[in-house]
Amino acid sequence: MARALINVPSSARRGSIVEIKALIAHPMETGYRVDATGAAIPRNIITRFVCTYRGEEIFSADLFPAITANPFIAFSTVATESGEIVFTWTGDNGFEETETATITVT
Amino acid sequence: MTRTAAALPDPGRRRILAAGAGGAAALLFTWRPARAGPGESEAAIRTLTGGVAPMPGRVRFDVPPLVENGNSVPVTVTVDSPMTAAEHVRRIAIFNERNPQPNVIVAHLGPRAGRAILSTRMRLATSQRVVAVAELSDGTFWSDSVEVVVTLAACVEG
Numbered sequence A: 001m002a003r004a005l006i007n008v009p010s011s012a013r014r015g016s017i018v019e020i021k022a023l024i025a026h027p028m029e030t031g032y033r034v035d036a037t038g039a040a041i042p043r044n045i046i047t048r049f050v051c052t053y054r055g056e057e058i059f060s061a062d063l064f065p066a067i068t069a070n071p072f073i074a075f076s077t078v079a080t081e082s083g084e085i086v087f088t089w090t091g092d093n094g095f096e097e098t099e100t101a102t103i104t105v106t
Numbered sequence B: 001m002t003r004t005a006a007a008l009p010d011p012g013r014r015r016i017l018a019a020g021a022g023g024a025a026a027l028l029f030t031w032r033p034a035r036a037g038p039g040e041s042e043a044a045i046r047t048l049t050g051g052v053a054p055m056p057g058r059v060r061f062d063v064p065p066l067v068e069n070g071n072s073v074p075v076t077v078t079v080d081s082p083m084t085a086a087e088h089v090r091r092i093a094i095f096n097e098r099n100p101q102p103n104v105i106v107a108h109l110g111p112r113a114g115r116a117i118l119s120t121r122m123r124l125a126t127s128q129r130v131v132a133v134a135e136l137s138d139g140t141f142w143s144d145s146v147e148v149v150v151t152l153a154a155c156v157e158g
Helices: B001-006 B011-031 B037-047
Strands: A003-008 A017-024 A044-052 A056-063 A074-079 A083-091 A093-105 B059-062 B066-069 B073-080 B089-096 B101-110 B117-124 B128-136 B141-153
Touching: A003 A083, A017 A044, A017 A083, A044 A074, A044 B141, A056 A074, A056 A083, A056 B089, A074 B011, A074 B101, B011 B128, B037 B089, B059 B128, B059 B141, B073 B089, B073 B141, B089 B117, B101 B117
Parallel strands: B066 B141
Antiparallel strands: A003 A017, A017 A074, A044 A056, A044 A083, A056 B101, A074 B117, A083 A093, B059 B073, B073 B117, B089 B101, B089 B128, B128 B141
């Protein structure tokens, strides 16, 4: 279980634009580095990030080795209804992590 | 004049030195990962756009022009778009020219985003030009590029 940090405002006015920030602990090993013995370190990265709002996909991204360790992604969305915002990261070696945030729309 | 003769390096020692230098050079080349190069970056952009060259404008790519640590460079892409169902940004992608791979990120968004903005942190192997490309709902592609100077490189060491 990797640790993830997500930042979603707990409440928002209907129709307002809210900023969403997501950060997850992950080495994002590029596959281009070598260890102390000179052997190549195999690639281990997160390849996809998906964000759904009340079950509907609002944002997704394909990540490449040029993204830093502990990938950080910030984007925005329109607060439409109260509900759950679900974040999913998937990657190499069967990596999968899901985090959920709840937003109350007034 | 026996002293001069003794001071001359003997051929055996030279051979060893040359072999050592050659070996070190070979190690350097094998350690360095391949660089993407401007051509590959261009090719990656064309793969995204389907062969169309993106037009400059409408996209603002914020990258610090001088980067101390290439391992973590904060970048923000903003696209001038009303983000309505009729007119919005479909994709935002970032490319580089001199990392081992030209792609950095491809983000998919839609009218639900409200604002066409994407922030992330990227690695930079060396000083280079980075490009942001946006695909709009009308099928047009726009881009912005920034020259970045990096003092500590990522990828190769650390």
